[in-house]
Amino acid sequence: MSLIDATTLFVRIIDNLKKGTMNLHSSLEELVIRTCGKELAYIDNRRDAKQLYGFDFWGNWSIDWLKNQGIDKKLLYSQSQHFPDFLFKTKKHGERYVGGSLIELKDSKGGSIASFNSTIPTRYKNLEEIDVVNGDKLVSRIATILDGELAFDKRYFEFERKCLYLVRTNKESEKVKISIVDGSFFETVPKEHLFYQMLMNVLHEHLEKKKIEISPETLKKVQEAFSHINDQTIIAKSQLIEKASVKPRLRIMAEVHPEGNPHSKFYPEITEGSFNLILQSSPVAKQLDKEISRGIPEIEISSIFHKRNGEHIVYQFQTGTHLTQFL
Numbered sequence: 267m268s269l270i271d272a273t274t275l276f277v278r279i280i281d282n283l284k285k286g287t288m289n290l291h292s293s294l295e296e297l298v299i300r301t302c303g304k305e306l307a308y309i310d311n312r313r314d315a316k317q318l319y320g321f322d323f324w325g326n327w328s329i330d331w332l333k334n335q336g337i338d339k340k341l342l343y344s345q346s347q348h349f350p351d352f353l354f355k356t357k358k359h360g361e362r363y364v365g366g367s368l369i370e371l372k373d374s375k376g377g378s379i380a381s382f383n384s385t386i387p388t389r390y391k392n393l394e395e396i397d398v399v400n401g402d403k404l405v406s407r408i409a410t411i412l413d414g415e416l417a418f419d420k421r422y423f424e425f426e427r428k429c430l431y432l433v434r435t436n437k438e439s440e441k442v443k444i445s446i447v448d449g450s451f452f453e454t455v456p457k458e459h460l461f462y463q464m465l466m467n468v469l470h471e472h473l474e475k476k477k478i479e480i481s482p483e484t485l486k487k488v489q490e491a492f493s494h495i496n497d498q499t500i501i502a503k504s505q506l507i508e509k510a511s512v513k514p515r516l517r518i519m520a521e522v523h524p525e526g527n528p529h530s531k532f533y534p535e536i537t538e539g540s541f542n543l544i545l546q547s548s549p550v551a552k553q554l555d556k557e558i559s560r561g562i563p564e565i566e567i568s569s570i571f572h573k574r575n576g577e578h579i580v581y582q583f584q585t586g587t588h589l590t591q592f593l
Contacts, residue, residue: 348405
């Protein structure tokens with residue numbers, strides 16, 4: 267159940283690749299919307315979903331009813347430019363929330379993964395964190411409408427949702443690769459540690475530039491103090507500064523190290539012209555082997571060893587040249 271969103275997206279995209287209704291050069295948005303549109307609780311680009319792909323995100327609700335829920339008409343078919351790009355509907359398994367995975371799209375003409383300009387890629391995020399990162403509650407407000415009664419419990423906003431990243435590199439060439447990547451591939455250092463270590467690096471560079479020497483004991487105390495700066499919801503929030511006429515806000519951005527890029531030369535198992543599902547190795551992930559292989563005999567299953575985060579399982583569908591041509 268914890269991987270239901272990832273596997274649903276993977277299997278349905280493959281089904282469309284096999285039918286020839288889309289290919290590895292199709293829009294990443296199209297790959298998600300045309301396969302899983304009805305399972306989504308949030309779409310960032312609702313405008314293109316309707317205009318380009320014929321999917322009406324609000325098809326089951328009247329404009330008047332949505333207005334009463336706090337959704338202005340201008341938001342119905344717009345591009346919010348919020349994080350994430352998509353959010354799956356939440357489900358319940360017994361008393362436990364499952365599903366509700368978020369998907370962020372990363373598209374690049376070259377071999378590198380496009381930068382993360384709004385948040386640090388992680389394994390999990392909850393709606394409370396997402397609202398703070400975005401600076402408003404639009405994502406959670408829309409999600410609660412689509413999830414209905416499941417959103418009435420406070421736990422709905424607090425439960426940790428799996429982060430998935432739909433990554434494409436070399437999108438306009440025959441070297442194209444697409445993967446659904448588990449957030450574990452990017453979060454090799456807990457984000458709580460990442461922030462204060464970044465601040466320590468900034469401090470060291472300033473001290474070196476200004477030729478200021480600080481004793482190891484003092485630096486240790488500074489590091490201990492910085493270690494408490496670990497909550498992204500606070501870091502990303504606008505700050506009130508006495509006498510300041512602006513409220514500064516830190517915008518979190520990140521670039522992927524080559525060893526954290528599954529499409530790089532470090533992982534030759536991810537071949538050109540392929541569509542992949544990449545999950546951190548676990549008993550749950552390994553249980554998928556027989557199920558996916560039974561449903562899609564063409565799937566090749568292998569392991570890659572992340573240079574910084576251990577074994578990951580790769581489910582690979584090799585499209586063949588006839589499926590990688592432009593539409």
